[in-house]
Amino acid sequence: MTDHALLSRLDLNLLVALDALLTERSVTRAAERLHLSQPALSASLARLRTHFNDPILARRGNTYELTPFALRLTEHTTTALDAAHRVFESQATWEPAESTREFLIYGSDYGFTTIGRTVSELAKQRAPGVRFRFALHTPLVVEDAANRLRSADAMVIPHGFLTELPYVDLFPDRWVGVVAADNAAVGDALTMDNIKTLPWALHYQSRSAFTSAERQVQQLGVEPHVEVVVESFLSLPLFIAGTDRIGFVQTALLPILTKIGGLRVVGLPFEPTPLTNALWWHPAHGRDPEHAWMRELFVEAGRIVAERAAA
Known part of the structure; x- marks a missing residue:
């Protein structure tokens, strides 16, 4: 069920109650969060159970757990509630200097x-x-x-x-190589032999998460020997300093990354695809x-x- 369908069939108060129940996983704590009595929220829970034909909360010993269906609802409910808040926060005219x-x-x-x-x-x-x-x-x-x-x-x-x-x-940006300052295997620029033989530190490595320069390496017929994957651009050089690993960084980060020490910026053996940030x-x-x-x-x-x- 989409957020629009949920909002069209349930009033906003019931949506708020559902979000609180899914977050707190307790009728008592959810009622306290909404400043309602427990019987009032229990009545809302009953309406929700009837609407969805699902218990929403299932007792396990002395506690309640979300049902599998309720777990699927959690993200949709948050999205729907955020969308509702955005509607009521909208203004016909807006003064930035006075806004919060x-x-x-x-x-x-x-x-x-x-x-x-x-x-x-x-x-x-x-x-x-x-x-x-x-x-x-x-x-x-x-x-x-x-x-x-x-x-x-x-x-x-x-x-x-x-x-x-x-x-x-x-703004545009481009990729350069980075290696440890004492990496004797690399000169002023990486070579294709370096790329093929030296170990790598990558930013991301999955079908949907990658960088354009690292994808280019694969398109050139090289499968990098990856020793570490770091889902952080700022942290990557920390996994290169003091090792024989190689990696790529964006030039806009160089003023920050070069302060880490123990690193050396080098050229690439191919023309990297320019970055256009949007x-x-x-x-x-x-x-x-x-x-x-x-x-x-x-x-x-x-x-x-x-x-x-x-x-």
Whole structure:
């Protein structure tokens, strides 16, 4: 059942009750959270059980557990409730300087460290009450982006992962190699022999989670010998320093990563595909004045990041 179907058949109060029950897994604690009496919430639970034809909560000894069906409902309920809150938070006119709006942005630590930090600095100057919540995406979030972005504001991710969603380009970047400072097997640039024989530290390694440069290596007919996979761009160099491993990093991170010490930036033996970082959102947010302001802020921040990289 989609969030729209749920909202069309149940009133908002019942949806709130369901979310509390699924979160607390206890009628007593859920009632306390909603400032309701236990009998009142028990009546809501009875309505929910009738509606879904499922117990929702099943007693196991002295405690309650969510039924398998209720476990499947948890994510849908959160999404539906977030969507409902977004409806009632919308305003015909919006003054950034007076707002306390929170924007939820999915992305990686690379995106947050580069453009996310700059966006927060600009927002502090122009809308001090506005808050940004930067949430790390996962492969599951990226694969389900069309649904996740109904209740989130945007996702910062390069081209190549999302399709059929509105977006705006932010800033370009490119890949370089990184090795330990004392890695005698590598000169000023990696060779194809280095790529074939030396062990690797990768950012991601799955069918839906990868980087464009690492995918290029496979397209050149090389299957890297992977010793470690780190789902963090900022942490990867820590797994390279003091080892014979090799890896790729984005140039926008070099001012931060080179401070770690024990590392050396090297060239690549092929021309890596350029990165174009973009901001993606759900079409439902397209005309919201507060969302339009947020997008313009990201575009401005993208120009600043690009200028810093070129300096």
